[in-house]
Amino acid sequence: MTPTRPLGRLAVLVSGNGSNLQALLDAADAGTLPARVVLVASDRPDAYGLQRARDSGVPAHVVDWQRLRRHGGEREGFDRRLADLVARHNPDLVVLAGFMRVLTPAFLRHFEGRVLNLHPALPGAFPGVRAIERAHEACRASGLRETGVMVHRVVPEVDAGPPVAVESIPLDPSESLEALTTRVHAVEHRILPAAVAEVLAALPDDEFACRRAS
Ligand code: GRF
Secondary structure (H helix, E strand, O other), X not given: OOOOOOOEEEEEEEOOOOHHXXXXXXHHHHOOOOEEEEEEEEOOOOOHHHHHHHHOOOOEEEOOHHHHHHXXXXXXXHHHHHHHHHHHOOOOEEEEOOOOOOOOHHHHHHHOOOEEEEEOOOOOXXXXXXXXXXXXXXXXXXXXXXXXXXXXXXXXXXXOOOEEEEEEEEOOOOOOHHHHHHHHHHHHHHHHHHHHHHHHXXXXXXXXXXXXXX
């Protein structure tokens, strides 16, 4: 009989509301995601996701990018600090859930192939900010018929990298941006925990076990 695996350890990075973090916390609580969020970190001290973490008893930390920048800090310096913080919590996976900074190899090389990002568009479409709004505009202006949501492995390029989960969402030119945004978020909240569970399940046993120490 295969021994039951311990819960996966997740570090979740957020910059704002944290509704996708909440979806992960809820799925972990419900037992549908065999994982535990061991750290929430943000580049912004005012991110509401930090409060969600505290409300769930999860350590919440800030590496304040704006503050660092005012004191002459650079992108790689921020990434190194963030990598140190995340590494101390020994995660199996790092999940970018509404994290609005592009991470460089100074961060990524510490977690090779183990960083996932959620993006509210289909692979190759609308990388960067305001993806939902841009899809909505493209639907009205040039008849774009679908957008979507993807979870992908992170590479240094913005919102690129191999997808691990993709779901299409039909567009309707008469729909308001608000209504489309609500539909896109509902898909995100469903596919993110499922994709994380799938990636955790595919991690080799030995890799998984070596991070059990803490
Ligand atoms: C999500 O739409 C995510 O795809 C995008 O930013 C939004 C974050 O929402 N990158 P929340 O902070 O999880 O509520």
